[in-house]
Amino acid sequence: MVKSTFVPTEALLFFNRADAATIDAFAAQIIPSEEGSPGAREAGVVYYIDRALAGFMRDLQPLYRRGLEAISDLAVSVFGKEFSMLYDFEQRSLVAGLDARSQSQPEDFAGQFYRVVREHTVQGFFGDPAYGGNRDVVGWKLVGFPGAQWGYSREQMQPGVDARSIPILTIGDLYSRIGANRT
Amino acid sequence: MTEKFDVIIVGLGSAGGILAEQLTKAGARVLGLDKGSDYSEEDFAIKQDELRYYQRGAIVSGVTVDPVTWRADENSTARVLPWSAGALGSDEPLYGMPSIGIGGGTLHWGCAAYRFREAEFRMKSAISERFGVDKLPEGSTVEDWPIGYADLEPYYEKVEWEQGYSGRAGNVKGEFAPGTNPFDPPRNRDYPMPPVPQGPGDIPWVAATERLGMHPFRQPLALNSTEYKGRAACVNCGFCHGYPCHVGAKSSTHVTSVPAAKLTGNLDLRTHSRVLRVNRTPDGKRVVGVTYVDGADVVHDVEAPTVILTAYALENVRLMLVSGIRGNGQVGANFMTHNFGWFASILPEATNPFLGTFNASSAVDDFTSELVPDNDLGVLWGSPVISVTGDLQPIEAYHLMNPGVKKFGLEFKHWMRDNYTHMHRMYSQTTNFPYKRHYVDLDPNITDRWGVPAIRITHEWEDHDANSVELFGDIKRRIAQEMGAKETWMDSPRPPYHLSAHDVGVHRMGYDPAASVTDPFGAVHEVDGLYAVGGGSFVSYGGYNPNQTIQALAYLAADRLLDRFGARAG
Known part of the structure; x- marks a missing residue:
């Protein structure tokens, strides 16, 4: 029931603070946080999207600008406030509505924007x-994916291996641990 | 002064790499032109990145640079692949053209390595004998191939031993080892390597299919299970299908044939060199060379008495059409592509689907090709049913997840948490008949940045495609139930994609220039000295992956060309 309290703690490269608060709250509705189980907010999804929009997904900047307006219009028209200022259950009902619209009305812009943000x-x-x-x-911890592994042994490929027992590695780990040994 | 060569090869991928090796070893001076990069080992040293390769398609051709358009029928205006990662960056970049660079599609392929069965080469006759020729779908242009399995058998073997394939054959000179495929076509020699380690999700699948009376066998793969020809064994990293290999274990002409061709000193390899057109003598009867644009946008004319197009089936067609080579309207006709019939299950035991390659698993041929069971759906030709156990990263798992589950909120989060490590997949590429109404041509509205028209696909899934998915969906459902699956779901029988790097048939082989584009060796009927080699030559298309047959056809074409040079590889 807690209102969104997003405050940027790192540089933003595309979003303004209000945009970032909206996307952070929106992402948190798609993958919610729970006690002891982090969600999109703790994962820093908003920073991922912000950096991608400043680089690889630059062509989608106009789509995001238009989409943020559409979410704002929706939130204000239904609940009288910006999306990020709504209660959790209010945000949830808007996202559920967009999910339904995205399936029943494939040409509806707000629904398609929801699908893009979800992706x-x-x-x-x-x-x-x-x-x-x-x-x-x-x-990766949530689902039991060991991440960027150089490879797996025959023993690890046997049935009954608990995926969460394999230490998770990232690409950065591979560069520092394995990449250095190769040359 | 115009540069002259013995042979120009356009595209050094699956087929082009093999031709480059065979011809340079015989002493031919070959110019290899490829629009992609010649990646170094270091480029792929660390590639375990789902976003970079699988979601953003780092080594496949993007539709912004290489546009391809699609329409369902002639009354629609084609759009740039609406299912691809184009406009919104949120779909599947891998339902498009193959990877680009030296090695071509063999850089990112899933290594599925199937010979076509004997009956695949006489599909029309076999269907006519069993069901009656009138049962073929209306408008189908399917024919028997001008060559048979026995013609290709030595070339299949050559592919397996030269390119490095692993597996355990069924029918070796009539001898069947236990646990192998009892429906295997006959062969002279087993694979050079045993199968790669099996993913854990495949074990219940094998047990279930055996209990159901089927005959599971380990899938042959173009992947080293042991060190082979100086290349390492697979390390089961689980970033294989859609990814380059970081240890050189995947059979790619990038690490097999092209390095061998370079060693001869006879290959002049030019990357970032995009061929714009094929040039002919003024009467159009003989090839002269090609025009290409290099990475600095400088245009060059080069000459050779032999020009080989191995740029992918659709690109071969595009180059012929922009050069005015139409083959009596046959160039671009008979487009065929696979419908995968994806079926997913949640199993009681962990499958750990991130382990090993996509196809480190088994298949059954009990219902394949002419062995298709009697059915009320009008399905005339069967497919293997394939178990998929590896290469599933979390974002792709989300794309694949049960459509009945919400994709937002705690329901979504908990579904991923509880099910990701228990997912199992099956597929069966269904027979795709050729029809007059399915073809590729030049898009009248869209060009690439060099002004060359985009290739336009006109294709829609037919009833036979959808009914095949339904028929094989029932078989998959039975297997899933036997495995004790807690949840199952299946992709649409008429999926959104119409392009998948399994696209063939558009420059059909045959002896009649009025009904085909090339002869069985790839020689284009209309233009002396011009060859088009690859899946474009296929006459029919059952459920097997195309690449081993593409490579066998490349060795066959190389033999013909070597005869012509009067030289043989030593």
């Missing part, structure tokens, strides 16, 4: 931490 939220949650999200590899 990028998943990318930021499960992509390598090098991209600015998946901090402390919370996404």
